[in-house]
Amino acid sequence: MPLLRHDLPLHGRKTEGASLKILIVAPSWIGDTIMMQPLLMRLKARDPAAEIQVLAPAWSASLLTRMPEVDAVIENPFPHGSFDWAGRRALGRRLASAGFSAAYVLPNSWKSALVPFFARIPRRIGHTGEAxxxxxxxxHSKSTLPRLVDRYAALAGEFPDPTPKPRLISTPERQRQAREALGLPLESVAVIFCPGAEYGPAKRWPAHHFATLARRLDAPVWLLGSAKDAPIGEEIAHLSAGKALNLCGRTTLEQAIDLIASARAVVSNDSGLMHVAAALDRPLIALYGSSSPSFTPPLSAHAKILSLELPCSPCFKRECPLAPPDTLRCLEDLTPERVLDALNH
Incomplete structure (x- = not known):
């Protein structure tokens, strides 16, 4: 397994003369990785010649290549939750000769700061986190800023302007290639549903609501998500009488990005793909149940947030703690009619 993935199609890679070489220890989730991009924007604004390399899980390489601020990706081989002291020390020692002048550690865990420490990078920056x-x-002291994107961006220091919005790159050529690879019509302008949410059921709008909405739309409906979302995708496709095409688990993350980039609109739970849609600036309806848009909102002027704001929410639970008939009222009572109205206005 190569340490520096030179085979990846990275954008804007620097070669000679960078005034700073910066390592970013990235988060482990799609949404948080997108929330990281404004920090990179600020670092580049401060020093346009800075070279930014990102230590990140292998799956995120296709996402990071869509950020022009990223010059290279170093594959993080440690699974989420894995400690592996010896492995982290070995990786740090391999990076010690790379000439990094600063490292920004975005996860709050103790183990996430080990690689820059072992690499003896002179400046190692992050929130205080776990001891x-x-x-x-x-x-930096634990931030009182409500939004995660602002907490990350604040690590770059003070700036007079508001935190910039994440922006991912997609081209018509890539969008065409994604459709061809999946056997999708090249001219269709679809509405995309993202019915999954990695965190748990309390963030997922009911399948029967997605199906009802699909039947009422006058456009093709494509369902996107991971292999874990394939069962709920099948349920939605069945309940919609075939109006929705289940692509959950059939696409790569890169293909999902390019399909979303050409969508007429996106309807999504609070999930990683919701943040992808926002960073591509597509018309977006973001559905919130147990989580809060105050912490991780979709960062786009074209996004509309729908939340019932019940007294019990946000509870931040993976599963609804309430017994029937109150179970998941925050999502069950968020009707397809309300979502359709938001799409049409």
Whole structure:
């Protein structure tokens, strides 16, 4: 497994003369990775010649290549939750000769700060997190900023302008290639539903609501998500009498990005693909149940947030803690009619 994935089609890679070489230790989730991009924008605004390399899970490489601020991706081989002291020390020692002048550690865990420490990177910056006083030498106190994107961006220091919005790259050529690879009509302008949410059922709009909405739309409906979302995708496709095409688990993340980029509109739970749609600036209806748009909202002027704001929400639970008939009222009572009205206005 190569350390530096030079085979990846990265955008804007620097070669010679960069004034700073920066390592970013990235989060492990799609949405959080997108929330990281404004920090990279600010680092580039401060020093356009800076070279930014991102230590990230292998799956995120196709997402990071869509950020022009990223010059290279270093594959993080440690699964989420894995400690592996020896492996992290070995990776840090391999990076010690790479010439990084600064590292920004975005996860709050103790173990996430080990690689920059072992690499002896002079400036190691991050939030205080889990007792990592000796691992980071520029520690920011736990932020009171409500939005995660602002907490990440604040690590770059003070800027007079508001936090910029994430922006992913997609081209007509890539969008065509994605459709051809999946056997989809090249001219269709579809409405895309993202019915999954990795965190748990309390963030997922009911399948029967998605199906009802699909039947009422005058456009093709494509369902996108991971292989874990394939069962709910099949349920929606069945309940919609075939109006919705289930692509959950059939696309790569890169193909999902390009399908979303050419969508007429996107309807999504609070999920990673919701943030992808926002970063591609597509018309978006973002559905919130147990989570809060105050913390991780879709960052786009074309996004509309729908939340019933019940007294019990946001509860931030994976599963609804209430017994019937109150179970998942925050999503069950968010009707397809309300979502359709938001799409049409």
């Amino acid at each position: 990592r006083f000796f691992l980071l030498n520029e520690r």
